[in-house]
Amino acid sequence: MNEIATFAAGCFWGVEDVFLAVSGVTNTRVGYTGGRLDKPTYRDVCNGDTGHAEAVEVTFDPHQITYAELLTVFWDCHDPTQVNRQGPDYGEQYRSAIFYHSESQYQIACDSKNELERKNVFRRTIVTQIVPAAVFWEAESYHQKYHLKNGGGCGF
Numbered sequence: 001m002n003e004i005a006t007f008a009a010g011c012f013w014g015v016e017d018v019f020l021a022v023s024g025v026t027n028t029r030v031g032y033t034g035g036r037l038d039k040p041t042y043r044d045v046c047n048g049d050t051g052h053a054e055a056v057e058v059t060f061d062p063h064q065i066t067y068a069e070l071l072t073v074f075w076d077c078h079d080p081t082q083v084n085r086q087g088p089d090y091g092e093q094y095r096s097a098i099f100y101h102s103e104s105q106y107q108i109a110c111d112s113k114n115e116l117e118r119k120n121v122f123r124r125t126i127v128t129q130i131v132p133a134a135v136f137w138e139a140e141s142y143h144q145k146y147h148l149k150n151g152g153g154c155g156f
Helices: 012-020 042-046 067-076 103-118 146-150
Strands: 003-009 025-033 053-060 096-100 129-132
Touching: 003 012, 003 067, 012 025, 012 053, 012 067, 012 146, 053 067, 053 096, 067 103, 096 103, 103 129
Parallel strands: 096 129
Antiparallel strands: 003 053, 003 096, 025 053
């Protein structure tokens, strides 16, 4: 039985690319979560006042890859010490966040973050939010698997 993990780590196009390449990930979709508006559009979220994050919902086979291993991919694909920004993208919609779907995911995410902080891996404070999963609003179809359809990549 597959499980779901949801991550926000900046522009969802590049984050989706990273997770699509991971063995054990069976599907991804990009969208918006953690905000106040029902059925937000890309334009709504880009205005920066809905509270949503650009996020990637990752469907995975826990017999092939663990949630802890997905977290390693998440930590490695962005800078979790930047508040509301990744690279040239800035705003609340580009925040670093883990949206957990169970108490088990919550504990594993907290343990993972605490271990990175204990080891001082990033040399700055990790600002990643660890919050309960909210409604995931799928982004417009042209955003799905964007780089696969249009070429390019974010250089992760």
